[in-house]
Amino acid sequence: MIKLIATDMDGTLLDENGVLPIEFTEILDRLAAKNIKLVVASGRPYYTLQANFGPIGENLSYICENGALVVENGKIIYESSIDRNLVHEVIECAKEIVGNAVILCAANCAYVEKNCSEGHLNEIKKYYKIINPVDDLKNVDDDIVKITICNLENSLENLNNVFKPKFGDILNVVGSGEVWIDISNTGANKGVALRKLMNTENITKEETMVFGDYYNDIEMLAEAEYSFVMENAPEDMKQYGKYIAASNIEHGVLKAIIEYAL
Template sequence: MTIKLVAIDIDGTLVNNNREITPEVFDAVQQAKAAGVKIVIATGRPLLGVKNILSALNLLEAGNYVITYNGALVQATDTGEAFIDEPLTYEDYLDIETESRRLETPLHSITMRAIYTHNRNISKYTVNEAYITGLPLKYRTAAEMSGKEIVKMMYIDEPEKLDETISKLPTRFTERYNIVKSTPFYLEILNKNASKGLAVQHLAEKLGISHEETMAIGDEENDRSMLEAVGTPVVMANGNPELKKIAKHITKSNDESGVAHAINEWVLN
């Protein structure tokens, strides 16, 4: 079956360890585009934080889509118009904020326009997220967050402390939210209907592309849902060993242009 849509994670997948798109990856993406394949970047970042990558890959033209905020939004890359929008409610915010104080774990919340924190002593990881995404960072109390459309929230801490927090989360959290550990120091909390996997499925349906015609390439646990949602799941050689168990193919590492290898071998061949 011909592959017509390829969803690609960024860190540890699309870019090398210097956060660069190699010439081999660029060429493979352009060849796939020329062949009519939809290349869809799937990321935890907002659109603003990934526009440089979309521009570098010539993916800002009309008809291209990007999965942002780990699947809470699917947007047209040229206009930013949201095709899928699964935000958290203010009630969700209060629930998650209360637990962050109980667990003594820093928290920030992200909308399409800014990052908000209630922590007076702002975590270095919140500052890092603002730097990576390019979003302004603002201090707001819980009461001041009413009326804001929150795309996702993140518990953030040193890896050992974050793991301790995860072990103490109430059972209802996993029932009420989609929870994804995207890095050793980031735990992302999203609407239950927001995931990279559901985003890929819905986008493929919109484009009239069957399950068998979809591929995803990833390396970490926050990619699991989209790898499980496609016909051809591909995991990087540098990927999580647990993810490799569900892969149809293992490609080369991100430092060896593994995305290019995957496209050349299983899309263009």
């Protein structure tokens, strides 16, 4: 019997326009009636996820910032801050590459530099609803749980050729979308965060269902017996799921929930 369902947002639960399916509220009520816990697991920050779900999200649990922040019943129960010296090293490295915009993610806001281009800002604002512009990111005095790098042209190339070789042994470096690189503490990922929630609720792998579509979902998929990779995911991602769900355009998450959990 399934007791917990965790789902990624972009490319997974959300449709091609970044919108929740119309039937989501009904499905959420049906899950609640069966005492099945729904966990939203995203690279997005908590304050953005709150805005995304509004009042219907009050009873959800949230794995935010790709696992660096976990919120249960409106309270932060886990937070993994990056050492400030490492934050500065990543900033310096990122600034050496043309086309990079760096976002420092704290629990309550995202920091960007004031000279950030309009193109980058338009992309950043899709996911970060509270932005604090600063003159120099190195002067930010806040606990940083994730460093995000947006490059509209060469994100994956930079990921594999620069950031993973340089920081992969000391930080968790992952592609979280076509133009995004996310960097957090080693051990701060969606899988570790999900395991914390499962242990808190005494829920087993056999009682867990997970949906994902991108490389930052791999560890989370490994925590569930019912692991679904979306049909719209990159082909090499599909090896990490036991099942393939219909695409996000077809509302594959809800279809699988109805079939396997409801």
